[in-house]
Amino acid sequence: MQLYLAQWRARDEVPGLEELVKPPPVLTPLLENSAVDLYQTSFFVGPSAAVTPLHYDPYYNLYNVYASSAPSAHAKHFVLFPPSLSEYLSRADDGSIMRNTSPVELHLRRTDDGEFEVGLDEGSAPARVRDAVRGSGLSCVLREGDTLFVPRRWWHRVENVALREESTSGGGWTAGVGWWFLPRGA
Known part of the structure; x- marks a missing residue:
């Protein structure tokens, strides 16, 4: 059995972690100058092939791959779609x-x-x-230490990946941190 911790508020729950895991450098001055409000800091820790399905968030996100079991072998793959595709990607209002x-x-x-x-x-x-979405996605791989800005309301899917074929059976993992925020007055 494999475990995937998603949206775990570890900085709120683990004493001392707030001192260890700092916001990405681009976010720090915005927080210090009260230019943004930090909504939530969430950890995503899981094995290769763990998936966060296609979704959007109501906040801006700076997503940082904080650690992995083997930085040259394990990472996170993101695919993003613009909000203009929401009519095709949204769930029926059920x-x-x-x-x-x-x-x-x-x-x-x-x-x-x-x-x-x-x-x-x-x-x-x-x-x-399928026709509307085909060719519209932006795709990237984040390795340990990389940070990605995910704009507000952009659709995105995340998967932990093995970077080399031989790494798929090794049980590797990645740990990422999402920093969800909004500019003041937004």
Whole structure:
């Protein structure tokens, strides 16, 4: 059995962790000058192949890959879609508490050259959605120490990945920290 801790508020729960895990340098002066309000700091710790499904957040996010079991072998893959695709990615207004999570399922495939290709599960989306989304995603791999800015209301999916084929069976892990914030007056 594998465990994936998602949205764990470790800085609030583990004494001393606040001194160890600091905000990304770009965020620090904004916090010190009260230019932004920090909504939440969340940890995401899990093994290779752990997935956070396609969703959007109501806040800006600076996501930092804080640590991994082997920095040259394990990382996090992000794919992002702009809010302009919300009409295709949104869940029907069915009263679900997961309104910000898309029913569209994506998957990663490793190409022959070792890169990652994002695919769409055809059973999770009608043809009009597949056509609208195809080629619209922005994709990147974050390694230990890397930080990504995720704009407010942008759709994103995150998967822990093994960077080399031989690393997939090694049980590696990554730990990331999301810093969710809003500018004052937003």
